[in-house]
Amino acid sequence: xxxxxxxxxxxxxxxxxxxxxxxxxxxxxxxxxxxxxxxxxxxxxxxxxxxxxxxxxxxxxxxxxxxxxxx
Amino acid sequence: xxxxxxxxxxxxxxxxxxxxxxxxxxxxxxxxxxxxxxxxxxxxxxxxxxxxxxxxxxxxxxxxxxxxxxxxxxxxxxxxxxxxxxxxxxxxxxxxxxxxxxxxxxxxxxxxxxxxxxxxxxxxxxxxxxxxxxxxxxxxxxxxxxxxxxxxxxxxxxxxxxxxxxxxxxxxxxxxxxxxxxxxxxxxxxxxxxxxxxxxxxxxxxxxx
Numbered sequence: 001x002x003x004x005x006x007x008x009x010x011x012x013x014x015x016x017x018x019x020x021x022x023x024x025x026x027x028x029x030x031x032x033x034x035x036x037x038x039x040x041x042x043x044x045x046x047x048x049x050x051x052x053x054x055x056x057x058x059x060x061x062x063x064x065x066x067x068x069x070x071x
Numbered sequence: 072x073x074x075x076x077x078x079x080x081x082x083x084x085x086x087x088x089x090x091x092x093x094x095x096x097x098x099x100x101x102x103x104x105x106x107x108x109x110x111x112x113x114x115x116x117x118x119x120x121x122x123x124x125x126x127x128x129x130x131x132x133x134x135x136x137x138x139x140x141x142x143x144x145x146x147x148x149x150x151x152x153x154x155x156x157x158x159x160x161x162x163x164x165x166x167x168x169x170x171x172x173x174x175x176x177x178x179x180x181x182x183x184x185x186x187x188x189x190x191x192x193x194x195x196x197x198x199x200x201x202x203x204x205x206x207x208x209x210x211x212x213x214x215x216x217x218x219x220x221x222x223x224x225x226x227x228x229x230x231x232x233x234x235x236x237x238x239x240x241x242x243x244x245x246x247x248x249x250x251x252x253x254x255x256x257x258x259x260x261x262x263x264x265x266x267x268x269x270x271x272x273x274x275x276x277x278x279x280x
Contacts, residue, residue, distance in 0.1 A: 007254055028257045029257070035249045038252070039246045045239055046240070049232060050236065051235050056228075056229075056232070
């Protein structure tokens with residue numbers, strides 16, 4: 001359906017690693033693009049946070065181990 | 072059993088205290104070397120394990136500059152024992168040999184507790200570890216304000232991180248739902264024939280044909 005074309009383009013652009021900023025407008029596909037940009041930001045932030053969490057946990061454990069032993 | 076009470080000891084143990092400082096500095100240096108070696112030792116151990124499994128572990132940083140398997144194994148052979156020895160011996164030298172004192176106190180006898188607290192915080196230094204019976208009137212001493220600050224900061228950071236992850240996990244499905252609602256809001260008028268957007272008009276023309 002051609003109605004879905006702008007949405008498919010926005011999704012394809014986002015999955016391509018580019019933010020669909022050009023599609024932002026005062027229309028339903030424009031709002032879809034705004035939400036897609038927001039969702040991409042959420043995915044990036046979640047990925048960063050979930051990668052950093054175990055790394056921070058290990059580093060903190062090592063750090064606290066040394067701090068505790070040196071007291 | 073005769074008891075001799077010494078209020079002010081005549082000897083200052085200057086050389087012993089100096090030697091203790093020297094050992095502490097040596098331990099700190101050894102500890103830093105050990106930690107630095109452990110940074111190399113972790114990937115070197117992985118590469119050494121791969122080498123034992125007959126994998127090619129030559130690493131090419133840039134054209135013409137390669138870290139050969141021999142160099143990797145040399146780094147592994149040097150860094151691993153140095154990491155273990157440096158951290159273990161360094162920590163032992165920094166901490167020194169701590170002697171244990173058992174303080175058997177009577178509950179409610181605050182003067183004795185105050186005297187021991189004064190000794191722990193002011194006079195006997197960190198080479199003694201005092202152990203006593205636990206109740207609400209006595210608290211653990213010896214944790215510096217900076218250490219408490221570090222623990223507090225780590226707690227705050229971990230709480231902030233957890234809150235952020237929980238927030239993002241809540242926003243994600245909501246945003247997804249929003250996307251579906253928008254698509255639905257566009258599909259329904261197109262299906263009913265009330266949409267005036269070019270895409271909708273084309274779809275209606277196609278359906279009429």
